[in-house]
Amino acid sequence: xxxxxxxxxxxxxxxxxxxxxxxxxxxLELDGIQVRIFNNGELRRKMEAGENSSSAEFFSPxxxxxxxxxxxxxxxxxxxxxxxxxxxxxxxILDASNVTRQRRRTIAEAFPYLPLCYIExxxxxxxxxxxxxxxxxxxxxxxxxxxxxxxxxFLKRISYxxxxxxxxxxxxxxxxxxxxxxxxxxxxxxxxxxYYDRIRDILTTRVVRNLFLVxxxxxxxxxxxxIGGDSELTEKGREQANGLADHFATIRIPTIxxxxxxxxxxxxxxxxxxxxxxxxxxxxxxxxxxxxxxxGMTYEEIRHTMPxxxxxxxxxxxxxxxxxGEGYITMEERVHRGLKKVFFLNNYDENIMIVGHxxxxxxxxxxxxxxxxxxxxxxxxxxxxYYHIQIDPHKRIFELIPYKSNPVATKW
Ligand code: F6P
Numbered sequence: 001x002x003x004x005x006x007x008x009x010x011x012x013x014x015x016x017x018x019x020x021x022x023x024x025x026x027x028l029e030l031d032g033i034q035v036r037i038f039n040n041g042e043l044r045r046k047m048e049a050g051e052n053s054s055s056a057e058f059f060s061p062x063x064x065x066x067x068x069x070x071x072x073x074x075x076x077x078x079x080x081x082x083x084x085x086x087x088x089x090x091x092x093i094l095d096a097s098n099v100t101r102q103r104r105r106t107i108a109e110a111f112p113y114l115p116l117c118y119i120e121x122x123x124x125x126x127x128x129x130x131x132x133x134x135x136x137x138x139x140x141x142x143x144x145x146x147x148x149x150x151x152x153x154f155l156k157r158i159s160y161x162x163x164x165x166x167x168x169x170x171x172x173x174x175x176x177x178x179x180x181x182x183x184x185x186x187x188x189x190x191x192x193x194x195y196y197d198r199i200r201d202i203l204t205t206r207v208v209r210n211l212f213l214v215x216x217x218x219x220x221x222x223x224x225x226x227i228g229g230d231s232e233l234t235e236k237g238r239e240q241a242n243g244l245a246d247h248f249a250t251i252r253i254p255t256i257x258x259x260x261x262x263x264x265x266x267x268x269x270x271x272x273x274x275x276x277x278x279x280x281x282x283x284x285x286x287x288x289x290x291x292x293x294x295x296g297m298t299y300e301e302i303r304h305t306m307p308x309x310x311x312x313x314x315x316x317x318x319x320x321x322x323x324x325g326e327g328y329i330t331m332e333e334r335v336h337r338g339l340k341k342v343f344f345l346n347n348y349d350e351n352i353m354i355v356g357h358x359x360x361x362x363x364x365x366x367x368x369x370x371x372x373x374x375x376x377x378x379x380x381x382x383x384x385x386y387y388h389i390q391i392d393p394h395k396r397i398f399e400l401i402p403y404k405s406n407p408v409a410t411k412w
Pocket of ligand 1: 359
């Protein structure tokens, strides 16, 4: 159903509001809907560059000057959204914490003849929240602080918001979303809302703009055909990492997700160095399959010294679990959890890069493809190519791209 709609994001800082807002905005836009996001944080950073508006005290409810400034920013965005909708816009997304009833009433009064839909984001996953806070502490607005000071300041800011948080109760249309699990926890809709079914779909579906899935470069263990361990890249592996860095130099990669192992970090570092601003986030969920008692052995050694392992694994590779280690089947849950973290932490940026391992990357790729489980442990995962994955309501693309050739395109 066509029409005009105001979406109001609600939630404490770092709960995934902007990520959800961007996901909604971008996907509705792909559907041909005129949509625009009005983000108070971005406007604040533009208007009041410098330390002042990023300090925790700026957000204190008892700081009259800060409060006035924040309300001014909110009114400016509300006005801009009104103009946008009056000039043909269809969906305006007001992206801010909007935690007080007073603020929400002001918004409602500004759009007396339009339906409003409040989307409140929560995230009950402590680990993902912590990782998000750490990521936020590295943002430009905290660059004058040490990482510890930045984190402390951000936590203080959150506590100020917590102290004034008022639950949604009088708002007619509201959805409570778990932004980490991409699921709707509660909803109350009291009128027919335009685009509502689509919005529900988008909130609960994973959309992947450009995911670059890279396997680490060659390691000393790879040379000897040894599995597991934490070995470093060989000279050839470093060349591969530099090749990737050249290849991606014209493609903006704001974050690279790796495992905790040195080989993924050594592959990611040259890529990050060639970028304007790029952070590397290591996730234990992307560590390679743990081969238990076989860690550090070659496949040949396993065949000779533990023939029962080779015999049992061969016909049932997906379900086989190494003694004292893992199997593809037991990695599934953690790898999916890692992916959720990636989508939560990357701020719905267009481009995401994951530098992983052979088995882990197979699991990641398999989570997007409908493959029989028996096929998954045999998915081709070379070290001189990467997978480029795109999934949105209009396309599903999986391309294997050699990175010594020219970059794919510079439009990203
Ligand atoms: O050889 C590299 C490696 O990443 C090992 O660490 C890991 O055990 C193996 O590949 C996974 O591949 P497969 O399941 O085919 O043995």
